[in-house]
Amino acid sequence: MDYKWDFLIVLKNIDPLISGLYGTLLLSSVSLILGLITGLILALLRLSKFKPVNVFALYFIEIFRCTPPLVQLYWIFYALPILINISLGPFESAIIALSLGSGAYFAEIFRGGIVSIARGQWEAGKSLGMSYFTLMLRIILPQAIKRMLPAFVNRAVELVKTTPLVAVIGYSDLLYQTVLLSQRSYRSLEYFTFAALIYFVILSIGTTLSQYFENKFNN
Amino acid sequence: MGAYNWDFLIVFQNLDVLAKGLLLTFKIAASSLVTGLIIGLVLGGMRLSKKKLLSFPAAVFVEIFRNTPALVQIMWFFYALPILLNLQVSPFMAAFLSLTMNNAAFSAEIYKAGINSIEKGQWEAGKALGMNFLKLMQRVILPQAIKRTIPAFTNRSVELTRMTSLASTIAYGELMYQGRLLSEYLYRPIEIFTTVALIYFIILYTGTIFSGLLEKRLSRSD
Numbered sequence: 001m002d003y004k005w006d007f008l009i010v011l012k013n014i015d016p017l018i019s020g021l022y023g024t025l026l027l028s029s030v031s032l033i034l035g036l037i038t039g040l041i042l043a044l045l046r047l048s049k050f051k052p053v054n055v056f057a058l059y060f061i062e063i064f065r066c067t068p069p070l071v072q073l074y075w076i077f078y079a080l081p082i083l084i085n086i087s088l089g090p091f092e093s094a095i096i097a098l099s100l101g102s103g104a105y106f107a108e109i110f111r112g113g114i115v116s117i118a119r120g121q122w123e124a125g126k127s128l129g130m131s132y133f134t135l136m137l138r139i140i141l142p143q144a145i146k147r148m149l150p151a152f153v154n155r156a157v158e159l160v161k162t163t164p165l166v167a168v169i170g171y172s173d174l175l176y177q178t179v180l181l182s183q184r185s186y187r188s189l190e191y192f193t194f195a196a197l198i199y200f201v202i203l204s205i206g207t208t209l210s211q212y213f214e215n216k217f218n219n
Numbered sequence: 220m221g222a223y224n225w226d227f228l229i230v231f232q233n234l235d236v237l238a239k240g241l242l243l244t245f246k247i248a249a250s251s252l253v254t255g256l257i258i259g260l261v262l263g264g265m266r267l268s269k270k271k272l273l274s275f276p277a278a279v280f281v282e283i284f285r286n287t288p289a290l291v292q293i294m295w296f297f298y299a300l301p302i303l304l305n306l307q308v309s310p311f312m313a314a315f316l317s318l319t320m321n322n323a324a325f326s327a328e329i330y331k332a333g334i335n336s337i338e339k340g341q342w343e344a345g346k347a348l349g350m351n352f353l354k355l356m357q358r359v360i361l362p363q364a365i366k367r368t369i370p371a372f373t374n375r376s377v378e379l380t381r382m383t384s385l386a387s388t389i390a391y392g393e394l395m396y397q398g399r400l401l402s403e404y405l406y407r408p409i410e411i412f413t414t415v416a417l418i419y420f421i422i423l424y425t426g427t428i429f430s431g432l433l434e435k436r437l438s439r440s441d
Binding site: 003062063065066067068069070071072074075078079082083160161162163164165167168175179182188189191192193195196199200203204207 | 295
């Protein structure tokens, strides 16, 4: 019953864990950037007055929000390559799945933020002769983004929480390395506890940051 | 680009396998939803307590489960917990325990916010009538708080159902797991994963719509 903890074994095998952590951070940051771009595009499509574009964006968002990320990942890794006859490695599949998945959520945040800007701002910009894109870029988005910041950080936290799923398609992230090491050494308890701790530290920073922004903008 | 020959017939022939998986998806979702809601209420109450001895452990529990990935939690319960306790943990048990705890942590925050949203006057009125804490909670605070938090809880159950697919990674035989097995067995990943995605979509989309309607309805009656 008395289990002898041995965290020394984790330290001895820290190299693969660090390279796994690097994989997690790389994947998170690339998908975050691509997800934000996808989200902004989807939000603009959603706000379009041209019905087919609007409906397309709506269903795109709903499909990604109403299916589990794991199903999306399997579909993109196993089904998509056959369907369009290309080859996708674990990294590419993971990037596509996480960017589109988080993009669907970012789109709703962007949309909410853009809609929240008073009409007068649009009219003022238009009367100054600004085009749609100039107006969006210079007037609407800078104000909207400030309001959306807490929601964005929350979503980024969710994105990092989703990254360990990529271990199941063989992308070498922190969880993947943890599984490999624990299979080799029968020290699952130490390895999984360690991995959970690392994730906890990263995600707590994000959660704290999000709360900080929320308090800051509420005052 | 060669045109792909879709063959959904093969999925229909194996629909019973997916149906079996779907049943287990419902089983794990329902059991961890109900248990998580009960534990969450206790945790939420502890978090609101003025006694540090109660509020602190509850806060730690909530933060741990909210700030680690659900998949890591499931794997921890499946691979690490058995070593710690020196006993067998089945895939169902591991998935049930981790999803329940995860759900409890998120639910605790909803309960807390709901209870906090009830005006101070209600507490004072109850106390003036001589109600003790539990009576007051049960008769005055919770009925109102629960009404306000129902939309958040329906969202939570949609999230939880979404999360159950993670149990496939520890070989619990729910929908995602059956889908993976079938696709390996039949070499038809496109049709099978599309069908699996569609089934999840129908369930979760219905849940989302329902939650939206409920929210509208409840806000009207306030």
